[in-house]
Amino acid sequence: MNQRSYAVTPIVAESTLTCPYCGHAEHETMPVDTCQYFYKCAGCGELLRPKAGDCCVFCSYGSQPCPPVQQGQRCADDAAGDRA
Numbered sequence: 019m020n021q022r023s024y025a026v027t028p029i030v031a032e033s034t035l036t037c038p039y040c041g042h043a044e045h046e047t048m049p050v051d052t053c054q055y056f057y058k059c060a061g062c063g064e065l066l067r068p069k070a071g072d073c074c075v076f077c078s079y080g081s082q083p084c085p086p087v088q089q090g091q092r093c094a095d096d097a098a099g100d101r102a
């Protein structure tokens with residue numbers, strides 16, 4: 019629907035987040051224009067935060083990295099350290 023010419027790879031906006039504490043997996047739709055830094059697990063109620071070097075919870079615990087990262091960008095330059 020909303021295709022743009024610069025994107026070579028189609029952006030996957032859906033990701034399955036797996037909680038590192040209890041293993042609960044939840045299918046989520048990612049916001050395409052912002053990062054989700056916190057995520058509350060529906061299984062154990064733990065508040066998940068990105069691992070060091072990751073910009074959002076989807077990059078750390080999701081089956082897909084967040085849309086900006088899929089496009090080869092970094093979404094939150096203030097939150098992510100250098101990982102290269």
Ligand SMILES: [Zn+2]
Nearest residue numbers: 037040059062
């Ligand atoms: Zn959990």
